[in-house]
Amino acid sequence: MKVVVVGSKGMLAQDLIPMIAKEHETLSFDKNRLDITDKKSVFDLVGRIEPDLVINCAAYNQVDQAETNREAAFRVNAYGVQQLAIACQEFGSALCHFSTDYVFDGKNTLPYQPYDQPNPISVYGASKRAGEVFVQSILNRYYLIRTSSLYGKGGNNFVYTILRLAKENEVLRVVQDQMMSPTCTVNLAQGVVKLISSGNFGVYHLTDRTAPPATAPPATARPARHSPEAKPTRPPRLSESDGGQVADGHERAGRHEQAGGGISWFEFAKEILKMKGFPNEVEPTTSQEFIRPARRPAYSVLDTTLFTLCSGYEPIPWQESLKRFIDRT
Numbered sequence: 001m002k003v004v005v006v007g008s009k010g011m012l013a014q015d016l017i018p019m020i021a022k023e024h025e026t027l028s029f030d031k032n033r034l035d036i037t038d039k040k041s042v043f044d045l046v047g048r049i050e051p052d053l054v055i056n057c058a059a060y061n062q063v064d065q066a067e068t069n070r071e072a073a074f075r076v077n078a079y080g081v082q083q084l085a086i087a088c089q090e091f092g093s094a095l096c097h098f099s100t101d102y103v104f105d106g107k108n109t110l111p112y113q114p115y116d117q118p119n120p121i122s123v124y125g126a127s128k129r130a131g132e133v134f135v136q137s138i139l140n141r142y143y144l145i146r147t148s149s150l151y152g153k154g155g156n157n158f159v160y161t162i163l164r165l166a167k168e169n170e171v172l173r174v175v176q177d178q179m180m181s182p183t184c185t186v187n188l189a190q191g192v193v194k195l196i197s198s199g200n201f202g203v204y205h206l207t208d209r210t211a212p213p214a215t216a217p218p219a220t221a222r223p224a225r226h227s228p229e230a231k232p233t234r235p236p237r238l239s240e241s242d243g244g245q246v247a248d249g250h251e252r253a254g255r256h257e258q259a260g261g262g263i264s265w266f267e268f269a270k271e272i273l274k275m276k277g278f279p280n281e282v283e284p285t286t287s288q289e290f291i292r293p294a295r296r297p298a299y300s301v302l303d304t305t306l307f308t309l310c311s312g313y314e315p316i317p318w319q320e321s322l323k324r325f326i327d328r329t
């Protein structure tokens with residue numbers, strides 16, 4: 001296939017491009033070479049190259065800043081995606097686009113399915129949802145892949161933030177009331193390479209594995225429902241990859257892990273430091289203690305079953321993924 005990757009300087013793109021290039025003729029464009037919000041440039045490029053597939057790694061990911069810069073978030077995540085979608089439809093290219101767990105409101109108690117109803121609770125989430133709707137309403141052939149809490153060597157991320165903070169502070173306080181599935185960009189890229197070779201277009205979820213495998217016996221614990229008063233206000237983040245923090249304690253976290261997976265940022269931070277052999281103490285805290293501009297979903301674990309079924313890619317356990325990353329860091 002002839003593949004065009006846009007947003008090529010992003011964290012995911014940096015792992016994805018070399019993998020795609022091993023199997024396909026690959027042309028990549030960073031923001032300087034293609035601004036996806038520049039309609040004419042998008043049409044000129046897609047029309048000139050006529051790729052079989054465009055992979056959109058471009059995004060506005062500043063979750064907190066989006067609350068006060070709504071226009072910037074929607075310009076890239078909605079309007080820019082719309083231009084790519086129209087150009088792809090016009091010139092016969094399929095589009096692979098990425099979205100986020102933040103399109104959901106976090107009220108679920110079991111992992112979200114690709115067909116569950118989004119209900120974003122932040123401007124960033126709304127802008128990404130708008131992009132999804134454009135992709136789905138304009139294109140016949142697309143892969144729309146929602147993922148979560150990315151970390152990779154090509155960008156700022158929660159792992160690097162924790163390691164940096166650990167050098168500056170003996171005790172770290174990390175939120176415990178947001179359940180998610182951290183995902184290494186290397187694994188996401190491997191899954192994407194498989195999916196785009198399958199021709200199985202559609203909406204998918206792909207993260208590293210925090211839930212028991214689909215074949216495991218059903219969990220015995222019935223998950224607790226989130227009470228409205230437990231809904232957190234989230235602490236600030238520089239970008240989506242920088243992570244979030246959470247709110248109401250060990251008990252709920254344990255139930256989720258048993259029932260449907262997910263870990264808290266607190267658990268993730270503890271594991272990062274343990275694997276790196278850092279002695280810092282990590283204290284759990286709540287998102288109510290750290291008021292951040294953007295709200296984050298309290299529970300945003302994504303079910304990856306359909307991705308595996310349609311691509312053949314099996315997500316690996318989050319600890320294994322983190323270990324591989326830490327060993328390379």
Ligand SMILES: NC(=O)c1ccc[n+]([C@@H]2O[C@H](COP(=O)([O-])OP(=O)(O)OC[C@H]3O[C@@H](n4cnc5c(N)ncnc54)[C@H](OP(=O)(O)O)[C@@H]3O)[C@@H](O)[C@H]2O)c1
Binds near residue numbers: 056149
């Ligand atoms: N990071 C996460 O935790 C996370 C979680 C869930 C979903 N996702 C989604 O996964 C995808 C990849 O995320 P990522 O973390 O790899 O993103 P990233 O590192 O923030 O990279 C995004 C890239 O897009 C570029 N860009 C911004 N505006 C552009 C424009 N108008 N035209 C062309 N390029 C533009 C950025 O350039 P500049 O930096 O120069 O602006 C940057 O190189 C995104 O769709 C994101 O929404 C990410």
